[in-house]
Amino acid sequence: HxxxxxxxxxxxxxxxxxxxxxxxxxxxxxxxxxxxxxxxxxxxxxxxxxxxxxxxxxxxxxxxxxxxxxxxxxxxxxxxxxxxxxxxxDWLARQVAPLPGEVGARPQVLVKMAATLDGRVAAADGTSRWITGPAARDHAHGTRARVGAIVVGTGTLLADDPALTARLPDGSLADNQPLRVVMGSRPVPRDAAVRGPGGDLLVLRTHDPAEVLRELSSRGVREVLIEGGPTIASAFLAAGLADELHAYIAPALLGAGAHAISGLGISTITSALRFHIVDVHRLGDDLLVVARPRPPG
Known part of the structure; x- marks a missing residue:
C-alpha cells in the first residue's frame, strides 16, 4: 500500500x-x-x-x-x-503463481525463523525465549505490522502461548494488526493469548498449507507471515509455497534442541532447496538474512 x-x-x-x-x-x-x-x-x-x-x-x-x-x-x-x-x-512473478490446480494469484508467503548459529530454535528443555535480541525482535514486529496475516500451528500455540500481535518498541500495540491464524487439529485454549487484544483470530482445522492460503486469499490477504515452529515452516517449504525466508541468526550455540527446519524429505545434497540471498541486515548482535528460492534451472 x-x-x-x-x-x-x-x-x-x-x-x-x-x-x-x-x-x-x-x-x-x-x-x-x-x-x-x-x-x-x-x-x-x-x-x-x-x-x-x-x-x-x-x-x-x-x-x-x-x-x-x-x-x-x-x-x-x-x-x-x-x-x-x-x-x-520477483513480486510480480509471485502474483501470477497460483496454487496447484487453480488460477489467479495467491498470497505471498514469508517464512520467519529465529535460530542460533548451529540452527537451533529451542533448547533441549523446550525454552526458546529469547534467542535473538531486542533489535531483531523489534524488526520482526515491524514485519508483523505490515503483513495481512500471521500463521502458527497448534504446537507452537500450546508450547509458547504467543499473542501474535504487532507491537511498538514501548510494548504498545501497533496501529495495524495482522489476522491471527492458527492451523492444526488441536483446540485453542479459552485463555490463550491469541484471544486477547490484537487482530482477529482465525482457526483452521487443517495441516494443508494450500488450504490455508486458499482461505486467506478469499479474505483478501496478500501477504502472509509464517511464524510457526519447524513443522509448519517445513510444510510450507516442502509444498513449494515459501516466497521468502527471513532468518534471524543469533550468535549463540545450543548443541541440542529443535532444529529450525525438519521433515523436508531430502536425502541427498543434490535435492537441497536452494535460495539466493537478497539482503542482509545487522540488528544489534544478530543478523537478518533475507533469501528467496532460486528459480528452476
Missing amino acids: AEAAALAAARAAGSDVRGATAVVSLEPCAHWGRTGPCAVALADAGIARVVFSVPDPNPVAAGGTQVLRKRGVEVIGGVAEASGREALG
Whole structure:
C-alpha cells in the first residue's frame, strides 16, 4: 500500500496533494482487505491524475483504474511497462503463481525463523525465549505490522502461548494488526493469548498449507507471515509455497534442541532447496538474512 504511505508522508510534511499527479509502478489496488483500497485513498485525497506502469495481475486487488475514473480522476496506464515489470521483479512473478490446480494469484508467503548459529530454535528443555535480541525482535514486529496475516500451528500455540500481535518498541500495540491464524487439529485454549487484544483470530482445522492460503486469499490477504515452529515452516517449504525466508541468526550455540527446519524429505545434497540471498541486515548482535528460492534451472 505504497500510495497510502505516500499520502500519509505528505500529510506529515504539511503538503497539499489536491490536484497533484501520482506516479506509481503498479496500478492502485481496489480491494477492501485489512486496509482500504489505495485507489479510494488517492481519490479521497484529491489526486487529479494517476500514472501507472503495470496493471495489477491479482484479480482480488485489480480494478483501481475503474474506481479512480468513476471518481473523476484521470488515469494513464501502461507507461514504461517493461521497466515497471523489471522494477517489480520477483513480486510480480509471485502474483501470477497460483496454487496447484487453480488460477489467479495467491498470497505471498514469508517464512520467519529465529535460530542460533548451529540452527537451533529451542533448547533441549523446550525454552526458546529469547534467542535473538531486542533489535531483531523489534524488526520482526515491524514485519508483523505490515503483513495481512500471521500463521502458527497448534504446537507452537500450546508450547509458547504467543499473542501474535504487532507491537511498538514501548510494548504498545501497533496501529495495524495482522489476522491471527492458527492451523492444526488441536483446540485453542479459552485463555490463550491469541484471544486477547490484537487482530482477529482465525482457526483452521487443517495441516494443508494450500488450504490455508486458499482461505486467506478469499479474505483478501496478500501477504502472509509464517511464524510457526519447524513443522509448519517445513510444510510450507516442502509444498513449494515459501516466497521468502527471513532468518534471524543469533550468535549463540545450543548443541541440542529443535532444529529450525525438519521433515523436508531430502536425502541427498543434490535435492537441497536452494535460495539466493537478497539482503542482509545487522540488528544489534544478530543478523537478518533475507533469501528467496532460486528459480528452476
